[in-house]
Amino acid sequence: MSRVARGYDENDHEHYERPRRRTRPRTKDRPAFEDAEPGRVVRVDRGRFTVLLDDRPHTGPEARPVTAMKARPLGRKAVVVGDRVRLVGDTSGADGALARIVLVDERSTVLRRTADDDDPYERVIVANAEQLVVVTAIADPEPRPGLIDRALVAAYDAGMAPLLVLTKADLASPDDLLSTYRSLGVPWVVTRRGADLDEVRTRLAGRTSVLVGHSGVGKSTLVNALVPGADREVGRVNDVTGRGRHTSTSAHMLALPDGPAGRDGWIVDTPGIRSFGLAHVRPEHLIEAFPDLDEMTEECPRGCTHGSGEPECGLDEAVGRGEADPDRVSSFRRVLAARENSDV
Numbered sequence: 446m447s448r449v450a451r452g453y454d455e456n457d458h459e460h461y462e463r464p465r466r467r468t469r470p471r472t473k474d475r476p477a478f479e480d481a482e483p484g485r486v487v488r489v490d491r492g493r494f495t496v497l498l499d500d501r502p503h504t505g506p507e508a509r510p511v512t513a514m515k516a517r518p519l520g521r522k523a524v525v526v527g528d529r530v531r532l533v534g535d536t537s538g539a540d541g542a543l544a545r546i547v548l549v550d551e552r553s554t555v556l557r558r559t560a561d562d563d564d565p566y567e568r569v570i571v572a573n574a575e576q577l578v579v580v581t582a583i584a585d586p587e588p589r590p591g592l593i594d595r596a597l598v599a600a601y602d603a604g605m606a607p608l609l610v611l612t613k614a615d616l617a618s619p620d621d622l623l624s625t626y627r628s629l630g631v632p633w634v635v636t637r638r639g640a641d642l643d644e645v646r647t648r649l650a651g652r653t654s655v656l657v658g659h660s661g662v663g664k665s666t667l668v669n670a671l672v673p674g675a676d677r678e679v680g681r682v683n684d685v686t687g688r689g690r691h692t693s694t695s696a697h698m699l700a701l702p703d704g705p706a707g708r709d710g711w712i713v714d715t716p717g718i719r720s721f722g723l724a725h726v727r728p729e730h731l732i733e734a735f736p737d738l739d740e741m742t743e744e745c746p747r748g749c750t751h752g753s754g755e756p757e758c759g760l761d762e763a764v765g766r767g768e769a770d771p772d773r774v775s776s777f778r779r780v781l782a783a784r785e786n787s788d789v
């Protein structure tokens with residue numbers, strides 16, 4: 446259906462299988478894989494995975510990204526950008542070298558793309574990311590709050606912390622936009638091309654952040670400022686596959702250079718916001734991201750979605766008693782409704 450959806454399809458032909466609960470985490474203590482080297486998948490391209498090893502620098506010439514394929518025992522298990530994996534075989538990172546992924550660590554979070562008409566399977570697009578950064582221009586293009594709300598739903602559902610990065614501050618004031626998100630308590634940073642990025646870097650340090658934003662908001666400008674040589678690194682990956690340079694039709698992960706405190710972090714650049722899977726999001730899950738509101742829903746009728754119009758919803762009663770901030774309740778409900786809104 447969309448260009449984006451096809452991009453992901455190219456990356457991952459197996460459908461995602463939900464992890465079974467309560468199984469033992471897959472860890473290194475299988476004797477056969479004692480020497481397997483841990484690393485992080487930064488790119489997926491037609492059955493080939495690019496992995497940066499934990500014990501090498503993640504940036505610069507010493508990084509030597511490793512190209513790997515899945516080992517047979519992994520079967521149909523999908524391996525996605527952000528996965529923590531273990532490798533055997535030729536991990537030199539030399540031209541033409543190929544390693545094998547023998548283990549995939551249990552994922553701490555998964556960001557999903559929803560099933561659509563072209564593709565009946567829900568797929569994980571990024572694993573193990575802690576933060577979802579919604580990049581929005583204050584103007585040119587005009588912000589699309591419906592889209593921001595959908596991204597927030599995806600973040601809350603995936604157990605990721607949201608962050609708003611408002612770009613192009615040279616063009617307009619962010620005040621209007623920020624007032625929409627104030628009562629939700631979403632953290633934000635305002636920036637512009639050429640500005641000092643310290644605040645953004647601090648927010649990204651030491652964790653994995655997925656950047657989303659629709660075309661033209663200045664996401665590439667931001668990525669290039671955060672990761673000098675980002676383009677070169679993307680090109681490098683394809684030296685191995687022999688294919689030409691890839692533009693951003695699929696998610697790829699970049700290591701941030703170390704900051705003054707030696708902290709680093711990772712950013713995952715995604716081609717579009719369109720691909721969020723919200724169909725699976727359950728309302729009762731979403732409210733868990735707002736513990737103060739969740740507390741007020743204990744007496745709700747069974748099956749209450751806590752949306753506006755729900756009879757006897759605890760949120761209305763709490764507002765009535767003056768115990769809940771009406772702005773916060775209505776913002777929560779707006780986001781909840783965005784789940785069903787296909788305005789992407």
Ligand SMILES: Nc1nc2c(ncn2[C@@H]2O[C@H](COP(=O)(O)OP(=O)(O)OP(=O)(O)O)[C@@H](O)[C@H]2O)c(=O)[nH]1
Nearest residue numbers: 612613614615637638659660661662663664665666
């Ligand atoms: N005025 C202004 N323009 C900016 C700023 N940041 C980026 N731009 C411009 O906005 C346009 C889009 O920037 P990109 O960085 O390519 O945006 P993108 O979100 O990566 O867009 P795609 O590449 O289409 O996905 C370019 O012409 C940039 O030069 C800014 O802070 N202020």
Ligand SMILES: [Zn+2]
Nearest residue numbers: 745749751758
């Ligand atoms: Zn309710």
